[in-house]
Amino acid sequence: MEATAVTAQAPPAGSAPAILEAAGVSKIFGGLVAVDDVSFSIPERSIVSIIGPNGAGKTTFFNMLTGLYKPSFGKIAFQQRDITQSRPDQIVAMGMARTFQNIRLFATMSALENVLVGLHSRTSAGVFRSILRPPSQRREERESREKARETLSYVGLREQHFDEISINLSYGDQRRLEVARALASDPKLLLLDEPTAGMNPAESARLTEFMHKLRDERGVTILLIEHDMKVVMGVSERITVLDHGEKIAEGSPEKVRSNPRVIEAYLGKQS
Amino acid sequence: MAALTGMRDAFADFRRRRWSGLAMAGALFVIAWFLPYFYGPLDSTLDTAIYAVAYIVFALGLNIVVGFAGLLDLGYVAFYAIGAYAIAWFGSDWFTEAINGGKSGVHVGVSGQAANLLGIHLNFVLIVIAAMIFASIAGAIIGLPTLRLRGDYIAIVTLAFGEIAGTVALNGDAIHIGKFTLTNGQQAISPIDQPNLITQFDNAFNLRPYYWLGLVMIAIVLVVNFALRDSRLGRAWIAIREDEVAAASMGVPLVRTKLLSYSIGAALGGSAGAFLGTYTQAIDSNQFQFSFSILILAMVILGGLGSIWGTVVGAIILAVIDRKLIPDTLHTAPHDLFGLNFTSSEISFGIFGFLLVVMMLARPEGLIPERRRKLELTEGLGTDESLYEVSA
Numbered sequence: 053m054e055a056t057a058v059t060a061q062a063p064p065a066g067s068a069p070a071i072l073e074a075a076g077v078s079k080i081f082g083g084l085v086a087v088d089d090v091s092f093s094i095p096e097r098s099i100v101s102i103i104g105p106n107g108a109g110k111t112t113f114f115n116m117l118t119g120l121y122k123p124s125f126g127k128i129a130f131q132q133r134d135i136t137q138s139r140p141d142q143i144v145a146m147g148m149a150r151t152f153q154n155i156r157l158f159a160t161m162s163a164l165e166n167v168l169v170g171l172h173s174r175t176s177a178g179v180f181r182s183i184l185r186p187p188s189q190r191r192e193e194r195e196s197r198e199k200a201r202e203t204l205s206y207v208g209l210r211e212q213h214f215d216e217i218s219i220n221l222s223y224g225d226q227r228r229l230e231v232a233r234a235l236a237s238d239p240k241l242l243l244l245d246e247p248t249a250g251m252n253p254a255e256s257a258r259l260t261e262f263m264h265k266l267r268d269e270r271g272v273t274i275l276l277i278e279h280d281m282k283v284v285m286g287v288s289e290r291i292t293v294l295d296h297g298e299k300i301a302e303g304s305p306e307k308v309r310s311n312p313r314v315i316e317a318y319l320g321k322q323s
Numbered sequence: 324m325a326a327l328t329g330m331r332d333a334f335a336d337f338r339r340r341r342w343s344g345l346a347m348a349g350a351l352f353v354i355a356w357f358l359p360y361f362y363g364p365l366d367s368t369l370d371t372a373i374y375a376v377a378y379i380v381f382a383l384g385l386n387i388v389v390g391f392a393g394l395l396d397l398g399y400v401a402f403y404a405i406g407a408y409a410i411a412w413f414g415s416d417w418f419t420e421a422i423n424g425g426k427s428g429v430h431v432g433v434s435g436q437a438a439n440l441l442g443i444h445l446n447f448v449l450i451v452i453a454a455m456i457f458a459s460i461a462g463a464i465i466g467l468p469t470l471r472l473r474g475d476y477i478a479i480v481t482l483a484f485g486e487i488a489g490t491v492a493l494n495g496d497a498i499h500i501g502k503f504t505l506t507n508g509q510q511a512i513s514p515i516d517q518p519n520l521i522t523q524f525d526n527a528f529n530l531r532p533y534y535w536l537g538l539v540m541i542a543i544v545l546v547v548n549f550a551l552r553d554s555r556l557g558r559a560w561i562a563i564r565e566d567e568v569a570a571a572s573m574g575v576p577l578v579r580t581k582l583l584s585y586s587i588g589a590a591l592g593g594s595a596g597a598f599l600g601t602y603t604q605a606i607d608s609n610q611f612q613f614s615f616s617i618l619i620l621a622m623v624i625l626g627g628l629g630s631i632w633g634t635v636v637g638a639i640i641l642a643v644i645d646r647k648l649i650p651d652t653l654h655t656a657p658h659d660l661f662g663l664n665f666t667s668s669e670i671s672f673g674i675f676g677f678l679l680v681v682m683m684l685a686r687p688e689g690l691i692p693e694r695r696r697k698l699e700l701t702e703g704l705g706t707d708e709s710l711y712e713v714s715a
Contacts, residue, residue, distance in 0.1 A: 118572055144574035151333050156569040160695035168555075168560045173574030175555050179583060182554035193555075211492050217698065237574055 068240045071096045071241055071273050072117065072148075077126030079112050079297075086112040087127070088297040094241070094290075099267060099274045101284045103308075104294035105317055111153060113294065114245055117275075118150050119143045131240070145173040149239035151230040153246045153277070157218040163229050164214045167200035201235060207232040207262070224255055235266075242266070242308030244276040248283050256280055259285045285309070293317065336401060348545070355538055364529040367651070375642035376537030377599045382622040382638040383544045383631065384591025389620065390629035390693070391557060392584035393564030395478040397476075398465065398485025400615040401591045402458040404492050406596020408506060409454035411606040414516035416442035420502055435523045437516045437684070447518035447601065454597040455590040462589025466543050466582045473567075492608035511605035518601060526602065533602050538597060544591055548631045551587070560584055561695065576653055614672060618645065621675055625687020629696050638691055649674065 059105045070093040079087040087109040094100045102110050115121040117128060127136045135143055148186040149170070157168050175196055181189040204214055207228045213221060218229060229249065234242060244263075248256040259284055266272045278284045284291065284305070293301040295317040301308050308314055362368050381403065388396045395654025411417055419428070419441040430438050432446030445453070465484045469477045491498075495506025506512070517524040523534045551557050559580045562570035571577050600606050618641060647665045657663040657670075667674065682689075688697045 056653055119566065120572065138578065140571040141574045141576040144572065149574075150572055152569065152572075156566050158565045158569065160565060160698045161558070161561060165558060165561075169558050169570065169575065170573045172555065177555045179551075179556065182556050183550045185550060189554075196555075219698075233573060293464060 061279040064170065069096055070094060071131055072275070073129045073214070074113075074117070075127045075129075077113070077116060077123045079109070079116060079121055080124045085297050087116070087123075087294075090294070090297075090299045092292055092299065092302070093127075094187060094273060094275055097267060097271055097273055099263060099276070099287050100288045100290045100292070102275070102277050102294060103281075103284055107296075108294040108317075110294055110296040111245060112297075114150065114243055114277060118148065118243060128235055141173065144237055144239075147238070147240035148243065149234035149237050149241075150243035151227075151234050151247060153244055153249065155226050155230055155235070157226060158228060159217075159219045161218060162215045163204060163209060163218055163221065163225075163232075164197070164200050164228055166218055166233050167203055167236045168196055170203075170233040171196050173237050200232075203232045203236050204229070207235065208258075223250060227251070231262075235272075239272060241273045241275065244274065244278075246277050246279060248278065248280050254283070256283050259283070273321050351522070352437070352538070352542065356535065359534055360529040364498065364531055366530075368647070369530040369534060371643060371646040373533050373602055374599075374646045375536060375639050376534060377595050377602070378540060378622060378642045379536070379541050379635050379638040380544050380595035380598070381592055381619045382626070382634045383541075383548050384588045384595065385619050386588075386623050386629065386631065387548065387551065387560075387591070388584050388588035389623055390634070391435075391552065391564070392560040392581060393579060394469070394584065395474070395481070396585075396588070397478050397482035397613075397616050397620065397624045398488070399481075399588075399619050400485045400611050400613065401461060401465065401488035402592030403596040403599070403615060404488045405458045405461055405589075405612040406454040406593035406598075407455055407600035407606045407610065408492070408512075409593065410447075410450050410515055410597040410600040411506075411512040413442075413443050413445045413450045413453060414601065415441055415512055415514065417507075417512050418442045418503060433516070433519060435519050437519065440516075444516055446515070446595075447520060451594045451597050454593040457543055458593025458596070459586040459590040462585040462587075463582050466585035470578050470581055482613070482616075484637065485613060489608065489611040489613070490613050495608070506608060507606075509608055511607040513585060513605035515601050515604050515606065517604075524601075527606065537598060540594065544594075545631065545635075545666075547587075547591070552631065556580070556583065565699075616677070621679055625690060627692040627696065630691050630693035633689050633691035633693065640690075644674070645671065 073093040077087060077090050077092075078085065090109075090113060096203075100277060102113065103166055104110055104112050112121065113251060117121050119135065119138050123136060127134060129135065130143065130146055130148055132144065135146065157205055157288070158169060161169070175192055177189045177192055205211070209225055209228050209232065218226065221229060227250075231242075231247070232243070251259065263274055264287070267274060268270075275285075288305055289300075290303065292299060293308060293311070293314050295313075300313045300317060301311045303311075327690055331541075358372070381399070385396060385399050388394050388399075416428075416438075426441075428441040429443045431444075432449060433444045437444045465481060469480045472480060492506050493508055496504045496508035496510070498505040512630070517526065518532075518536065520532075520536065521530060526533060559570065559575045560575065562575055563577065563580060567577060603610075619638075622637040622641045623634050624637070625641060626635065627633030649671045653667040656667055657665055686692075688700050
C-alpha cells in the first residue's frame with residue numbers, strides 16, 4: 053500500500069477507526085484566512101455535524117474535503133489514503149459524495165438522468181462501447197437505470213416524478229434528488245451541506261429519520277453542516293464548532309451546547 | 324410491481340419512439356440516395372449537394388464539442404486542414420522522391436490507375452482512418468490548454484489554434500523534413516487520388532459516387548452522434564455543460580471528458596476534410612481560413628445547438644446559400660438592383676452575419692431546437708457561476 057497515513061490527533065478513545073481525518077487544514081484566499089488550522093476526524097458509521105455562525109468557513113472546509121479546493125496547508129486522509137491533492141472525481145470514486153447548500157442539480161436533466169450522472173464513477177462505458185453498444189454496454193445501461201430508480205425510491209421520490217425535468221420538481225423533491233444523486237455512487241461517507249435549509253419542521257424530522265436509516269441500513273457515515281439546532285442536537289453523535297475559520301469546540305451535543313465559547317460565538321459576549 | 328410495469332411502459336415508449344424515428348430517418352436516407360438521378364451526372368446541383376454532405380459531417384462533429392459539451396470552438400478549420408493534408412500526403416504523388424528514390428510508389432489497398440503512380444497511395448478508407456487519428460490527437464492537444472479556461476476564453480484559444488493551422492499550411496512549404504516539405508503552401512498539392520470503392524470515382528465524368536460516399540459517411544456520423552448523446556459519456560457532457568462543479572463532485576472527470584469531446588469532434592472533422600480533399604482534387608493553404616470555422620459554427624447555431632437534426636438542416640441551408648444562392652443566383656444582384664459595384668460573394672459573410680442576427684432575434688434556440696437548450700434559453704438555466712480551483 054502506498055497509502056499515507058496522516059497522524060492527526062488520535063481518535064477519541066473507544067470509538068471506531070476514523071474514516072476521514074483532517075490534520076492542520078488551512079485555506080487562505082488572498083489575505084483572508086477562511087479556515088485556520090482545523091484538525092478533525094470522523095469515526096466510521098457515525099453522524100457528525102459541523103456548526104458555526106455564517107461565514108465561519110464550514111462550506112470552505114467541505115469544499116476542501118471533496119477536492120474542489122486544495123488546502124493551503126495541512127493534510128486530509130480518507131480511509132487512511134491521502135486525498136489532499138486528489139481531484140473531486142477521484143474522491144467520489146474512493147467513496148465520498150456530497151450535496152450542495154444551494155441545490156446544484158443538472159437543471160434540464162430528468163430526475164433519473166441526474167442520478168445516472170451520479171453513477172458515472174461506478175460505470176465504465178467509454179467512447180467505443182457507447183457507439184457500438186455491445187451487450188456489455190447495454191447490460192450496464194440497464195443496470196444503471198434500475199439502480200437509479202431504486203435509489204430514487206429509497207430517498208422517497210414518487211415514481212411519477214422520475215422522468216420529470218429536475219427544475220419542475222418541488223423544493224423538497226429537489227433536495228431528495230440531490231441526496232439520491234450523491235447516494236448513487238454508493239458512498240462510504242456522505243457530506244450534506246445544510247440539507248434542511250428551507251424545510252418545515254415535519255420535513256426536517258423526516259430527514260433526521262432518513263439519516264439514521266441510511267447509517268443503519270447502508271452503513272454510510274454522515275457529515276453534515278447544519279443550522280437547525282433541533283436537527284443537529286437530535287442527529288449528531290459529535291459536533292465540531294467553527295468560528296472565523298477556527299475550531300472552537302468539539303464533542304458530544306451536550307458538551308458543545310454548554311460550552312461558553314460556543315455560546316459566545318452564537319450570541320455574542322456577555323458584557 | 325408498480326415499478327415493474329412503469330419500467331415496461333417506459334421501455335415500450337422508448338422503443339416506439341425509437342422505431343418511428345428510425346423509420347423516418349430511413350425514408351429520408353432513401354430519398355436522398357435517389358436524388359442524384361434527377362440531375363445530370365455533372366450537374367452543378369450535385370456539386371452543391373456534395374459540399375452540403377461534407378458540411379453536414381463537419382457540423383455534426385462540431386456539434387459534439389459545442390452542442391453537447393458546451394465548449395465553444397472557433398478553430399474547427401484546423402481539423403479540415405489536417406484531414407485534407409492527410410489525404411494529400413497519403414493519396415497523391417507528393418512523396419514521390421521519398422519512396423525508393425522515385426522509382427516506385429507505396430500502395431496499400433488501391434487498384435486502378437493509382438496503383439501505378441509514384442508516391443504513397445493508400446485506400447481511401449485507410450486515409451480517412453489516418454485523418455481521424457491525426458485530427459483526434461490534434462484535438463486533444465488543442466483541448467489541453469483550454470481546460471484551464473472557461474467560456475469566452477476557450478473560444479479565443481481555439482481561434483488561435485485555427486489560425487496556427489492555417490499559417491502552418493501557408494508556410495509549410497518552408498518546413499523541411501528530409502528532402503520534403505510539409506505542405507505546398509499556396510500552391511496546391513494535386514492531383515489527389517480519387518477513391519476506388521466498389522467503383523473507380525472520377526469527378527470529370529460522374530459526381531454521383533462522391534455524393535453517395537458522403538451519404539454513407541453521414542449515416543455513420545449520425546449513428547455516432549445519437550449513440551453518444553444517449554450514453555454515459557453524453558450525460559457527462561451535458562452535466563459539465565450545465566454545472567461543471569456539480570459534475571466533478573458527482574464523479575465526472577472533467578479533463579478526460581472534455582478532451583474526449585474535442586477528440587471525437589476533431590476526428591469527424593478530419594474525416595470530412597479527407598472527403599472534401601479528394602473531391603476538390605487540390606489542397607492549398609487558401610482553403611483553411613477562419614471564415615470556414617465560422618461557417619460551420621453558424622450551421623450548428625442556425626440549426627439549434629446540440630440538436631442533431633437541427634445541425635443537419637442548418638448545414639444544408641448554409642451550404643446551399645454559400646455554394647449556390649450567393650455565387651450563382653444573387654451574384655449580380657447588388658449591381659442589377661442598386662447599381663452597386665460589387666458582387667454578393669464579396670459580402671457573403673455579411674449575409675451570413677445578417678442571417679444569424681435575424682435568427683437570434685426571431686428564434687434563438689435554432690430551427691429545430693434541442694429540448695434542453697430550449698429550457699436553458701427560456702428558463703435562464705445552465706449558466707453556473709464559476710468555481711475557482713477545479714483544474715487539472
